[in-house]
Amino acid sequence: MKILVAVKRVIDYAVKVRVKPNKSGVETSNVKMSMNPFCEIALEEALRIRESGAAKEVVAVTVGPAQCADTLRTALAMGADRAVHVDAGAAPVLPLSVAKILRALVQVEQPGLLILGKQAIDDDCNQTGQMVAGLLKWPQGTFASKVVLDKEKQVATVEREVDGGLETLCLDLPAVITTDLRLNQPRYATLPNIMKAKSKVIKKVTPEELNVEIKSDLEVVQVTEPPKRKAGVIISSVDELIDKLKNEVVSCNILNCK
Amino acid sequence: MFKPPSKLYRKLNSQTSCDIMQVHYSRTYGIHQRSFTSAAINIQRSPSFSKLNSDDIGYFKSMLGDKNVVQDEDRLSAANVDWMRKYKGSSQLLLLPRNTEEVSKILHHCNSRHLAIVPQGGNTGLVGGSVPVYDEVIISLASMDQIISLDKVNGILICEAGCILENLNSFLANEGFIMPLDLGAKGSCQIGGNVSTNAGGLHFIRYGSLHGNILGLEVVLADGTVLDMLGTLRKDNTGYDLKHLFIGSEGSLGIVTKVSILTPPKLLSTNLALLACKDFLSCQKLLLEAKRELGEAISAFEFMDSDAMDMVLAHMDGARNPFPSSSYNFYVLIETTGSDESYDKAKLEAFLLRSMEGGLISDGAIAQDINQASSFWQIREKLMFRKAMCWQGMSEATVKAGAVYKYDLSLPVEKLYDIVEEMRPRLGEKAKVVGYGHLGDGNLHLNIITKQYDNNILAQIEPFVYEWTSTHRGSISAEHGLGLMKADKIHYSKSPETVQLMASIKKLLDPSGILNPYKVLPQSMLQ
Numbered sequence: 090m091k092i093l094v095a096v097k098r099v100i101d102y103a104v105k106v107r108v109k110p111n112k113s114g115v116e117t118s119n120v121k122m123s124m125n126p127f128c129e130i131a132l133e134e135a136l137r138i139r140e141s142g143a144a145k146e147v148v149a150v151t152v153g154p155a156q157c158a159d160t161l162r163t164a165l166a167m168g169a170d171r172a173v174h175v176d177a178g179a180a181p182v183l184p185l186s187v188a189k190i191l192r193a194l195v196q197v198e199q200p201g202l203l204i205l206g207k208q209a210i211d212d213d214c215n216q217t218g219q220m221v222a223g224l225l226k227w228p229q230g231t232f233a234s235k236v237v238l239d240k241e242k243q244v245a246t247v248e249r250e251v252d253g254g255l256e257t258l259c260l261d262l263p264a265v266i267t268t269d270l271r272l273n274q275p276r277y278a279t280l281p282n283i284m285k286a287k288s289k290v291i292k293k294v295t296p297e298e299l300n301v302e303i304k305s306d307l308e309v310v311q312v313t314e315p316p317k318r319k320a321g322v323i324i325s326s327v328d329e330l331i332d333k334l335k336n337e338v339v340s341c342n343i344l345n346c347k
Numbered sequence: 348m349f350k351p352p353s354k355l356y357r358k359l360n361s362q363t364s365c366d367i368m369q370v371h372y373s374r375t376y377g378i379h380q381r382s383f384t385s386a387a388i389n390i391q392r393s394p395s396f397s398k399l400n401s402d403d404i405g406y407f408k409s410m411l412g413d414k415n416v417v418q419d420e421d422r423l424s425a426a427n428v429d430w431m432r433k434y435k436g437s438s439q440l441l442l443l444p445r446n447t448e449e450v451s452k453i454l455h456h457c458n459s460r461h462l463a464i465v466p467q468g469g470n471t472g473l474v475g476g477s478v479p480v481y482d483e484v485i486i487s488l489a490s491m492d493q494i495i496s497l498d499k500v501n502g503i504l505i506c507e508a509g510c511i512l513e514n515l516n517s518f519l520a521n522e523g524f525i526m527p528l529d530l531g532a533k534g535s536c537q538i539g540g541n542v543s544t545n546a547g548g549l550h551f552i553r554y555g556s557l558h559g560n561i562l563g564l565e566v567v568l569a570d571g572t573v574l575d576m577l578g579t580l581r582k583d584n585t586g587y588d589l590k591h592l593f594i595g596s597e598g599s600l601g602i603v604t605k606v607s608i609l610t611p612p613k614l615l616s617t618n619l620a621l622l623a624c625k626d627f628l629s630c631q632k633l634l635l636e637a638k639r640e641l642g643e644a645i646s647a648f649e650f651m652d653s654d655a656m657d658m659v660l661a662h663m664d665g666a667r668n669p670f671p672s673s674s675y676n677f678y679v680l681i682e683t684t685g686s687d688e689s690y691d692k693a694k695l696e697a698f699l700l701r702s703m704e705g706g707l708i709s710d711g712a713i714a715q716d717i718n719q720a721s722s723f724w725q726i727r728e729k730l731m732f733r734k735a736m737c738w739q740g741m742s743e744a745t746v747k748a749g750a751v752y753k754y755d756l757s758l759p760v761e762k763l764y765d766i767v768e769e770m771r772p773r774l775g776e777k778a779k780v781v782g783y784g785h786l787g788d789g790n791l792h793l794n795i796i797t798k799q800y801d802n803n804i805l806a807q808i809e810p811f812v813y814e815w816t817s818t819h820r821g822s823i824s825a826e827h828g829l830g831l832m833k834a835d836k837i838h839y840s841k842s843p844e845t846v847q848l849m850a851s852i853k854k855l856l857d858p859s860g861i862l863n864p865y866k867v868l869p870q871s872m873l874q
Contacts, residue, residue, distance in 0.1 A: 103717035123716035277712035
């Protein structure tokens with residue numbers, strides 16, 4: 090069985106993000122970029138499934154401009170067997186378009202499992218996995234915190250983190266899984282694997298070759314910083330506190346006044 | 348859970364009030380029992396120093412304001428104890444001057460009254476240099492934390508001595524610069540203290556010593572004279588360059604109040620690799636090769652032995668061994684910093700792969716994002732902290748009661764690890780000997796961990812360690828300084844004539860000896 094893992098190149102999680110002066114977006118030039126942390130977890134899970142013998146090949150795929158090849162090289166250094174780079178130009182590609190591209194790739198590669206991170210930390214959309222599953226009419230297990238594959242029965246048992254707790258689903262393969270934080274801890278890229286990665290293949294494709302038209306139904310109008318946190322005020326007496334609570338706190342719900 | 352040590356402690360004898368306390372926490376019950384090392388500091392309080400009286404307090408209060416004259420027991424007890432919780436003084440007064448003029452007035456008064464003082468920054472020193480031995484007045488620079496100016500073209504920063512290193516870094520990062528030094532203590536240490544101890548740190552290999560980066564200082568002398576040497580010039584050959592006297596003088600020649608420092612530009616790409624080597628010879632060869640092939644790109648080169656790694660992994664929450672399948676004898680951390688991310692990464696990768704093919708490295712991992720980089724750094728930075736935790740018996744999770752003897756040595760790189768290997772048979776089962784440090788600078792941190800402080804064990808360690816270092820023309824204190832801990836050990840690394848001249852300079856600048864007494868130089872030289 091083949092596993093397809095979709096990864097995304099985003100601003101590094103630890104970077105302090107800044108809004109561009111013209112508010113059209115976030116400053117990305119001269120800023121450290123890395124693989125989306127959830128995508129790392131997705132890749133790690135795919136590698137573990139391969140190592141357990143339930144899959145033969147792990148293929149990493151990314152959609153984006155030329156620099157995204159770096160992310161694929163990280164994926165290969167972690168242990169992916171080969172990679173596909175869909176060069177869609179410099180403009181950001183929205184989840185629906187990514188989902189259409191992934192559908193086209195799935196039809197070419199015929200994987201038994203498509204694993205993605207649950208969301209990207211730059212747009213926090215949390216849509217791509219669900220959309221691909223819909224387009225492919227495949228079952229989906231999202232926010233996975235545990236995945237167990239049954240090779241014989243071709244079934245994946247996925248434990249999902251939901252608001253109420255944990256939900257366990259059984260999915261018939263092929264299926265789409267999106268990964269949550271507690272699924273695993275991604276491995277480091279070790280030198281022997283980095284060495285092997287040098288001879289691994291990154292195939293370049295364009296959306297046109299996949300017969301996918303990238304059109305954007307959404308336009309980012311403005312990006313602004315959240316309001317700055319106001320400094321607290323030191324109150325000098327209990328009376329002053331009561332006065333402030335009476336006149337300045339709009340809702341008493343927070344204070345549980347009964 | 349953390350329980351602060353009780354204030355009760357037995358005085359070792361009625362005359363010394365400098366206590367070395369050891370607090371052990373039992374694993375299950377959190378009960379603490381104290382035991383004292385018998386390596387007591389045997390210095391008497393100098394009779395030439397006066398005691399504080401109400402007139403002094405009145406003067407300070409009128410000059411500084413009530414808020415900045417601290418006699419509160421809790422705040423004093425924190426300021427009286429060093430970071431390692433190894434030394435405790437009994438100062439009755441903590442002063443918080445807000446500007447140089449106030450520092451000058453305080454010193455003028457203390458000098459005329461023969462009141463001994465201790466200048467205190469972040470109190471993160473490791474040799475007991477920042478806390479009183481007896482009742483010296485603590486002059487804290489914490490309120491003097493203003494950044495005065497930044498020359499954005501040349502990166503010359505002028506700031507007050509009480510600025511915390513990490514805050515300076517955050518400020519500079521916004522402007523595209525960084526501080527030329529980086530230490531584990533950066534969240535608490537102040538630049539005045541860094542200067543006064545000539546702090547080294549993790550980036551010494553790239554940016555060099557503070558002697559090279561400090562362009563100017565403003566210092567207040569013992570009698571209150573303000574010495575304005577706050578130059579901002581890279582080149583100024585006019586007369587004797589006195590600022591170098593104060594850099595590393597550990598507060599014994601004057602109090603640093605302002606600093607002018609050259610800050611390097613913040614480079615965009617940082618790459619970090621954690622490597623495993625089979626023996627120390629490979630680590631050395633790796634250093635040589637790295638210097639040749641990575642050259643000026645290297646910004647850190649650290650090493651640790653397998654015992655150190657095991658200790659960190661055992662005691663650090665969330666620490667992960669990057670090489671879980673095997674255990675190696677040595678680990679090396681190499682950091683490169685440059686301006687082109689993909690070029691620098693490719694260069695580092697190519698070097699590491701070649702080294703691996705050449706057998707210098709057994710295994711390695713390259714950090715792929717900032718989070719991975721900080722976990723690699725945590726392994727190295729937490730080494731000292733973790734050992735301190737073991738030593739003082741504090742830990743959030745499990746606790747291993749233990750005592751640590753720490754030594755900070757500069758040695759020729761070929762000999763660096765030999766001392767560790769010689770120590771092990773000397774101590775046998777009684778202690779665990781661990782070595783790690785700034786291999787790129789020839790600086791070993793030797794740590795000997797035992798169940799508890801024991802004079803017999805100490806006798807096996809000292810003076811052997813110092814003599815060994817001296818024989819190999821090394822330094823008994825590479826970067827931590829002499830402080831109180833090694834005040835009588837300077838002769839292991841400096842000739843008698845040199846120490847004699849140091850004593851003369853001290854007597855010239857501080858005739859009453861009020862600045863940080865009992866430390867740095869042996870008492871016998873100063874009588």
